[in-house]
Amino acid sequence: MKQSILVGLCESHYLSWNFQNIASACGTIEFRRPPAVKSAAEAIHWISFALGYVAHSMQRDWSTVAQTNTFPSMNDLRAAVVSGLQKKNEKPMKKKCLCREGQ
Known part of the structure; x- marks a missing residue:
């Protein structure tokens, strides 16, 4: 599967x-x-995704990550993107903020 x-x-x-x-x-x-988009809202979604992912990757202390044969889940990816989009000392974003309409 x-x-x-x-x-x-x-x-x-x-x-x-x-x-x-x-x-x-x-x-x-x-x-x-990102895939082609049909609206400004979809464009904002993908811009937010990319910025959140990059921001998280730049903020993370990678020296603490050991080599492993296990791989992150989609939930780990979502958490990383959301983390990258949040300012320090800000309340966590709601999960639906990262989902496209209808998902």
Whole structure:
């Protein structure tokens, strides 16, 4: 099941999202660009996602992260993005703020 989802999402590593390395030793996801959007709200969603992800990655102390063969979940990704979007000493964002309308 996991493999079929992986193949369905990224038939080629030249697409916007490349999940092909997530189960390998490097455990990476390549994010080249967001999908096409039809509204300003969708554009704001993807801008927020990218900024939150980058901000979290820059704020995190990576020296405390050990090499491991376990990989983060989608909930871990969501928490990282939300964390990156929050200012210090700010109340946590509601989960629905990160979801697109209808999801």
